[in-house]
Amino acid sequence: MEKALLQTNPQFIDLNSKPMHETSMQNDELIQELSRMKWENKKLNELLTVVCRNYHDFAKKDCAEELFASRKRKSDQLENSGHIFHSCCGECSPGRPREIKSNTSRVHVRIDPSDTSLIVKDGYQWRKYGQKVTRDNPSPRAYYKCSHSPTCPVKKKVQRSAGDASLLVAIYEGQHNHRPSSGEVPATPLRSPVGQQPAANIDPAICRRIENEESEIDQQVLVEQMASSLTRNHSFTAALVAAITGRILDDGSEENDDSFSISRVLSE
DNA sequence: CGGATTTGACCGGCGC
């Protein structure tokens, strides 16, 4: 992995193959390299901020579109967005919802349009308990419960997008009280509208955490989940090696800098 | 044979 990274990114130093003092890089070159890495770390932080913001905006926009598609049950759905629907004018305004379901999230998955199954592989084990055709969408909606543990309260609804048959919309309710089942490949949720490239494999639970700003965030668990998801990405793991290399070179001179030099890899 | 899926019936909330 490191070798592949070095091939594509020759600017990274291979500490495994050469001791530090034997590298051909001069001190001024090292200083320039460190400056470049710090600049990339800053860019990465900005990139992650934009990704989170884009995902959040998209989820809100998509929710609003579905609300206008169906005038009924608006109050139920708006519980999730924290808005109150005014039936007189058909518009939403901020207000105090009757009941806030704080653990609802939405994940979009690109599938083959010819694939009629309503299956979203997200690393968890689900049992289907119902299927309905809803008014605002000709395609049926499937209802699933988490079957990994009888005490797990998580449910999900899966339905094709009304506007795009190649897009599956999975709505998750609740939070898992266990880890994902092993050996399953998580689906690739889309961080942006139709037609754009999907982001790296991100566990839906993480998307839910990002989207749901009002829920309490268990920072430690979140970090563990993000690490678990990101390490499935080969580009990320390769960049991580480079980042660690950079940290070693940094010799502790930069305190509280927890970001990584991966913007170059992510941009490829 | 046991677990998963299917599918019609039923329930409860909401609008009129």
Added chain:
DNA sequence: GCGCCGGTCAAATCCG
């Protein structure tokens, strides 16, 4: 109160 609709139940069926 009635009808519509989304969500859930549970018996029947399927499948490994």
